[in-house]
Amino acid sequence: MTKSKKMIYTAILGVLILALLIFLEANKTQYGMAYTILQKGIILSVVAVSMNLVTGFTGLFSLGQAGFMAIGAYVTAIFLIPVENIKDVYYISGIAPGILSFKNWLEAGPAFTQMLLPYIALIIGGVVAALFAALIGYPVLRLKSDYLAIATLGFSEIVRAIISSPQMDTITNGSYGLKKIPGFVSIVETFGIMVVCVLLMVLLLRSTYGRAFRAIREDEVAAEAMGINLAKHKQMSFIIGSFFSAVSGGMLAMFMRSIDSRTFSVSLTYDILLIVVIGGIGSVTGSVIAALLVTASKEWWLRFFDNPLAIGGVQIPFFRTGFRMVIFSIILLVVVLFYQKGIMGKNEFSWERLEKRFKKLISPKKGGAKNV
Amino acid sequence: MTLATFFQHVLTGISLGGAYALIAIGYTMVYGILRLINFAHGDIFMMAGYFMIFSMVTFPWQIAIPLVCLLTVVLGVVIERVAYKPIRTAPRMSIMISAIGVSYLIQNLATYLFTALPRAYPEIPFLKKIFQIGSISSSLVTFITPVLTILLVIGLILLINHTKVGMAMRAVSKDFETAQLMGIRINNTISTTFIIGSLLAAIGSILYFTDRSSVTPFSGTLPGLKCFIAAVLGGIGSIPGAVVGGFAIGICETFLVAMGYSTYSDAFTFVLLIIILLFRPTGLFGEKMIDKV
Numbered sequence: 183m184t185k186s187k188k189m190i191y192t193a194i195l196g197v198l199i200l201a202l203l204i205f206l207e208a209n210k211t212q213y214g215m216a217y218t219i220l221q222k223g224i225i226l227s228v229v230a231v232s233m234n235l236v237t238g239f240t241g242l243f244s245l246g247q248a249g250f251m252a253i254g255a256y257v258t259a260i261f262l263i264p265v266e267n268i269k270d271v272y273y274i275s276g277i278a279p280g281i282l283s284f285k286n287w288l289e290a291g292p293a294f295t296q297m298l299l300p301y302i303a304l305i306i307g308g309v310v311a312a313l314f315a316a317l318i319g320y321p322v323l324r325l326k327s328d329y330l331a332i333a334t335l336g337f338s339e340i341v342r343a344i345i346s347s348p349q350m351d352t353i354t355n356g357s358y359g360l361k362k363i364p365g366f367v368s369i370v371e372t373f374g375i376m377v378v379c380v381l382l383m384v385l386l387l388r389s390t391y392g393r394a395f396r397a398i399r400e401d402e403v404a405a406e407a408m409g410i411n412l413a414k415h416k417q418m419s420f421i422i423g424s425f426f427s428a429v430s431g432g433m434l435a436m437f438m439r440s441i442d443s444r445t446f447s448v449s450l451t452y453d454i455l456l457i458v459v460i461g462g463i464g465s466v467t468g469s470v471i472a473a474l475l476v477t478a479s480k481e482w483w484l485r486f487f488d489n490p491l492a493i494g495g496v497q498i499p500f501f502r503t504g505f506r507m508v509i510f511s512i513i514l515l516v517v518v519l520f521y522q523k524g525i526m527g528k529n530e531f532s533w534e535r536l537e538k539r540f541k542k543l544i545s546p547k548k549g550g551a552k553n554v
Numbered sequence: 555m556t557l558a559t560f561f562q563h564v565l566t567g568i569s570l571g572g573a574y575a576l577i578a579i580g581y582t583m584v585y586g587i588l589r590l591i592n593f594a595h596g597d598i599f600m601m602a603g604y605f606m607i608f609s610m611v612t613f614p615w616q617i618a619i620p621l622v623c624l625l626t627v628v629l630g631v632v633i634e635r636v637a638y639k640p641i642r643t644a645p646r647m648s649i650m651i652s653a654i655g656v657s658y659l660i661q662n663l664a665t666y667l668f669t670a671l672p673r674a675y676p677e678i679p680f681l682k683k684i685f686q687i688g689s690i691s692s693s694l695v696t697f698i699t700p701v702l703t704i705l706l707v708i709g710l711i712l713l714i715n716h717t718k719v720g721m722a723m724r725a726v727s728k729d730f731e732t733a734q735l736m737g738i739r740i741n742n743t744i745s746t747t748f749i750i751g752s753l754l755a756a757i758g759s760i761l762y763f764t765d766r767s768s769v770t771p772f773s774g775t776l777p778g779l780k781c782f783i784a785a786v787l788g789g790i791g792s793i794p795g796a797v798v799g800g801f802a803i804g805i806c807e808t809f810l811v812a813m814g815y816s817t818y819s820d821a822f823t824f825v826l827l828i829i830i831l832l833f834r835p836t837g838l839f840g841e842k843m844i845d846k847v
Contacts, residue, residue: 243647245654321832328591329831331650332782336824339779347817448775452658459651504666511659518652519640 571804596778
């Protein structure tokens with residue numbers, strides 16, 4: 183397949199997606215379910231790719247995503263809640279005077295800063311999370327991967343405990359959470375942020391740094407022997423991954439409009455792990471596809487597992503609240519045990535592969551086996 | 555803090571620590587043999603709580619306690635056979651994800667079967683009896699826990715150092731393949747490890763929940779993580795280490811709660827983990843590991 187042909191296909195795909203999004207935006211009320219799910223899937227795909235960057239490409243098993251997302255979400259929310267709503271949100275113990283005067287100063291700024299504020303907030307949330315990542319990454323990344331898993335899991339629980347503690351009431355509103363967060367202008371905006379984030383991560387993975395990450399994943403000792411600075415590259419991957427997790431957390435806050443510390447429990451990390459494993463550990467496109475698929479099936483297509491079901495007047499006994507999550511955990515186990523590659527394995531989406539598949543489908547005898 | 559309340563807190567701390575120590579042993583033994591953090595261990599502990607609730611409905615405690623131990627052991631061995639054995643040679647990360655998958659499954663299954671609402675833990679009358687020494691008063695379970703823990707640990711150490719099964723376990727933890735070549739049945743040895751770990755988790759669960767009075771599907775997560783940290787503190791792979799770590803974390807936690815920092819008592823454990831990893835990654839009693847290329 184020639185390069186220009188691929189470009190044309192990609193452009194067509196892009197236009198189609200954009201058209202679909204604009205169509206959904208115009209008919210928001212009619213397709214409310216599809217709209218919400220697509221938006222959530224887009225947001226989760228950012229954090230899934232960031233987890234894949236750390237876990238799948240660098241081989242560091244980090245379970246701190248929920249914690250970094252919480253940091254991003256709270257920073258974004260504090261930035262974005264309009265000053266006139268502050269009293270309603272912090273109705274228990276009031277807001278810290280420093281933050282209030284800062285917000286007043288922001289509100290008084292020129293109009294274009296108001297427009298850019300969501301983006302600035304997302305980036306600052308990411309930077310704050312990256313600072314925390316640097317802080318805990320320094321001691322923990324020098325050790326074996328299993329300690330990293332526990333330490334990051336612990337970190338995300340600490341973040342949650344601190345956010346909901348009464349001492350933080352004037353900043354995070356303690357266990358009451360934050361609400362009245364302004365949302366996205368349209369789903370196209372959400373999609374745009376996601377494309378920028380994923381593209382940045384793909385560019386990183388294609389650079390020499392990305393190659394170094396993969397070398398570390400395959401064999402640390404060999405990578406070190408080739409002159410790769412292990413500590414530096416691990417630290418870098420961990421910090422960048424946390425940055426994008428936090429951006430995704432900020433987006434989640436804008437999507438949900440109200441957040442509290444329970445949103446970012448360990449099970450959120452497990453949900454993201456499920457997406458990464460199903461999509462394929464080490465595949466960016468796999469993570470994006472799986473994020474959309476898993477979100478759609480979880481919130482929409484497989485909802486019926488949670489509702490009582492009767493076929494021909496006979497009540498099926500298993501269908502009640504919670505059954506859906508049991509099914510999902512079984513899927514995770516089955517994928518890990520029998521189908522370790524997930525949807526994409528370590529491959530990325532490419533038009534050639536799609537063409538091959540398509541040809542195989544039309545004439546099963548000719549294609550395939552020979553080329554392999 | 556008067557002397558009497560001080561001793562009261564020490565006693566509560568030791569009791570909590572005893573339960574932690576029993577769970578930490580499960581982590582340390584599995585890690586010693588399989589090099590795997592058994593994320594599901596905390597959930598096995600939680601399930602033991604539910605087993606107790608349901609068996610106490612029909613049986614008196616004399617039958618219920620052995621039954622709970624048996625069910626928990628079966629659960630532990632089944633988990634090992636189904637989720638860990640098929641991918642024993644797979645990359646480390648797959649095994650860890652599988653362990654997380656099991657933990658996720660047990661939690662969701664428990665939510666599905668028993669709902670997320672807390673269930674009252676049955677009272678075993680003689681454990682709840684109030685006991686008094688001088689000015690300190692507490693239920694009998696608080697006094698029994700540390701004693702029982704120490705006895706069980708002594709028994710376990712004797713088992714590991716002086717029996718054939720114990721020798722096999724030591725051999726497998728030193729070198730998997732060589733042990734196999736020497737004619738040790740690896741699968742049986744690993745199952746034995748899980749049997750012992752789950753049994754101790756079941757006993758730990760009875761002692762832990764009797765003082766707490768309710769069980770939810772998520773009440774195993776945090777104790778599980780804390781006990782793993784206790785095992786790291788003591789030096790992973792070392793049984794006396796796990797016991798010391800369990801007691802240390804139990805006592806520290808009780809005192810933090812008593813001083814009014816209950817929100818930070820969980821955070822403290824993880825800060826402790828990071829401090830250990832920084833200054834003494836092998837823990838208090840751990841052996842130094844050398845990575846060979």
